[in-house]
Amino acid sequence: MGANNSYYITTPIYYVNDKPHIGHAYTTLACDVMARFKRLDGYDVHFLTGTDEHGQKVEKAAAAKGINPQKFTDDVSQNFRDLADKMGLSHDDFIRTTENRHKKSVQALWQRLLDAGDIYLGSYAGWYAIRDEAFYAESELTKNSDGKFIAPSGAETEWVEEESYFFKLSAWGDKLLKFYDDNPDFIMPKTRRNEVISFVKGGLRDLSISRTTFNWGVDVPNDEKHIMYVWLDALTNYLTAVGFPNENSDLYKKFWPADLHMVGKDIIRFHGVYWPAFLLAANLPTPKRVFAHGWWTNEGQKISKSLGNVIDPLELIHTYGLDQTRYFLLREVPFGKDGDFSRKAMAQRMNSELANDFGNLCQRSLSMVFKNCDEKIPTPAAFNDDDNKLLNDCQQLLPILRGHLDVQAFHKGLESIWKVIGAANRYVDAQAPWGLKKTNPERMTTVLYVLSDIIRQLAILTQPFMPISCGKILDQLEISADDRDFKNLSNSITSGISLTKPQGVFPRFIEDNQE
RNA sequence: CGCGGGAUGGAGCAGCCAGGUAGCUCGUCAGGCUCAUAACCUGAAGGUCGUUAGUUCAAAUCUAACUCCCGCAACCA
Secondary structure, eight states: OOOTTEEEEEEEEEETTSOOOHHHHHHHHHHHHHHHHHHHTTOEEEEEEEEEOOSHHHHHHHHHHTSOHHHHHHHHHHHHHHHHHHTTOOOSEEEETTSHHHHHHHHHHHHHHHHTTOEEEEEEEEEEETTTTEEEOGGGOEEOTTSOEEOTTSOBOEEEEEEEEEEOGGGGHHHHHHHHHHOTTSEESHHHHHHHHHHHHTOOOOEEOEESSOOOSOBOTTOTTOEEOTHHHHHTHHHHTTTTTOTTSHHHHHHOSOSEEEEEGGGHHIIIIIHHHHHHHTTOOOOSOEEEEOOEEETTEEOOTTTTOOOOHHHHHHHHOHHHHHHHHHHSSOBTBOEEEOHHHHHHHIIIIIIIIIIHHHHHHHHHHHHHTTTBOOOOOOOOHHHHHHHHHHHTHHHHHHHHHTTTOHHHHHHHHHHHHHHHHHHHHHHOHHHHHHHOHHHHHHHHHHHHHHHHHHHHHHTTTOHHHHHHHHHHTTOOGGGOSGGGTTSOOOTTOBOOOOOOSSOOOOOOSOO
16 A cells, blocks of 8 residues: 555556647646645655557557657657656656566556456457547448448548457446445546446446557567557556556555546546456556546637647747646636636736736735845734734645645635735735835834745745746745745744845736737 | 536626525726736626426525536547
C-alpha cells in the first residue's frame, strides 16, 4: 500500500501520432496543479506523464516517412516533452511505452493474467478500419461506389479474420460492480460513474488483447506471432513507472496503488472497467480514483480536425501567457464538465480577476508599503477586529482548498481564494490607509502590515495554479524559497525586510484588432 | 418505452436531495474613493425559475405527462 504522505498521480499516456492539443494540455495541467498542491502540503509526490508509442498507425506513419518506428517515435514523442516544458509542468517521470522497463512490465502482467487463467487464445473476425484502428458492426457501414464498406468516420474497412488472445473480461462483471459499490469514489464525477456502471450491467464481452497483423508492439511472451494490443500495453504504464514487476522496489512500495488517474471522458471506460479488471485478475491493488474531465468547445463550436478549429495550447500560452492560460482553463469551467473556450471570456477573466482583483490588490498595497514604510515590511501595532477578521478569513483558506482539491474541484478552490482577495480589496477601502498617513501613522503601518501578510499567504496558496506569477509576488516580498510551502502560512511575515520596488504581475490584456 | 445529465434575469452558473422573502460572477446604469494596472468600493435596474396538470396553507424545490438540448450505447484526446 502507498504510504500515507505519498501521492501518485498520472496523466494518460498520449498517442504520439497526435499533435498535442488543448485536451492533452488540460489533462496534464490539472495533474500538475494537484501535484504542486500536494507537494506544498507536505506530500511526497510522484507525477507521471508520457507517450503511447505502439500500434499500427505509428508503424504506418513511420513507414510512410521511410524511417523505422523507433526513430519515428523518438521524434514525435518530443512534441509532448516540449509541451510539458512550455507549460512548466512538474512531472517526475515521463514514460514511453517503447522503453525496456515497460516491455518487461507488461510482459510480467501478461504472464500473471495467463497464470491466473484470465487469458486464452481465440480468434475473431470483423470489419476493420486501419485508419481508425477500430472494428465496426456491419450495420454501421455504408457502401461506396467502389463497393467498399465505409465506416461512419469515412475510413475504408476490410474484412479481417485473426487469431487473437483474449482477456476474460466477461467473467469480471459482477466483481467489478461489487468493486464500484465498495469504492463509491473510484470513478468521478458521479455521472461518469453511473455511465460506467450501467455499461458493466449491460454485460461485458471478452477483450481482444493481441494482434498478428502488424509488429510494432510488445511481444507476447512465448508466442512470437503475437504482439500486445493497445489497452493492456497502455494502461500498464502506470505500474511500470513505479517499478513493476519489482513489487519490492521503493517506488512501488511507496506509490502503488496510484491515488489518481486523470483522464478525458472519452477514455473513462478503459480506466474504469478494463484497468481494475486487469488488476483484480492479477491480484494487484487497484488505484484509488479515476477522474474523467470534460471537453472543450472553441467559441461554442465542437472542436474537430475537419472544422480546423483545434486549439493549440502553445498558441494560447504565447498570446495570453502561461499562468493566465492555466488560470483560465481551471477557473472557467466546473472541473468535470464540458466547457467553452472563447477569447472574450479569456480576456475578461484575465482583466477582471487577475489584473483588477489580485494584481491590483498587490500593486496598490505594496506600493503604499514601499512609499510610506521606508521600503520595508512595517512593524504593526495591535490588531483590531477588522484586521483579525481578514487574517482569520485567510487562515481558513487552506482547509477549504484541501477539501476542494481532494475532489478535484479546481474551480471552487480558485473561487474560495478569490473571495478572500475580494475581502482584502474591501478592507483596503474601508481602512483607507492613504488617509491614515497624517491622522494615525501607527494605524496605517498596521494596516499595511496586515495587507503584506495577506498577500504573502494568498500568493503561497495560489502557487499550484500560477507558479510563475506567485513566485514573482513572493520575490517582491523577499520570501525565501524555503518559506513558500503551506506549513509557513501560519507564520507571519517578518517586519523590517527590505522590498524591491513593486511591479505589476498580472498585466491587462488589450485585444488586438486582428484575431 | 435502452441508460444518464440538463432547461433559473443579456451571458455563464448556484439553489432542488431534507418545499416557506430567487443567490453568485460578468455585463448595464448611478454614486463614492483617489492608494493602485482607466484599477478599488457602494447602490440600482433586470427573472411568472422549459410547458402543462397535480399534491400542499405554501413549489424553482415533490409527483405525472410533454417539449427541447447534451452525454453514453464496446474497443476513438
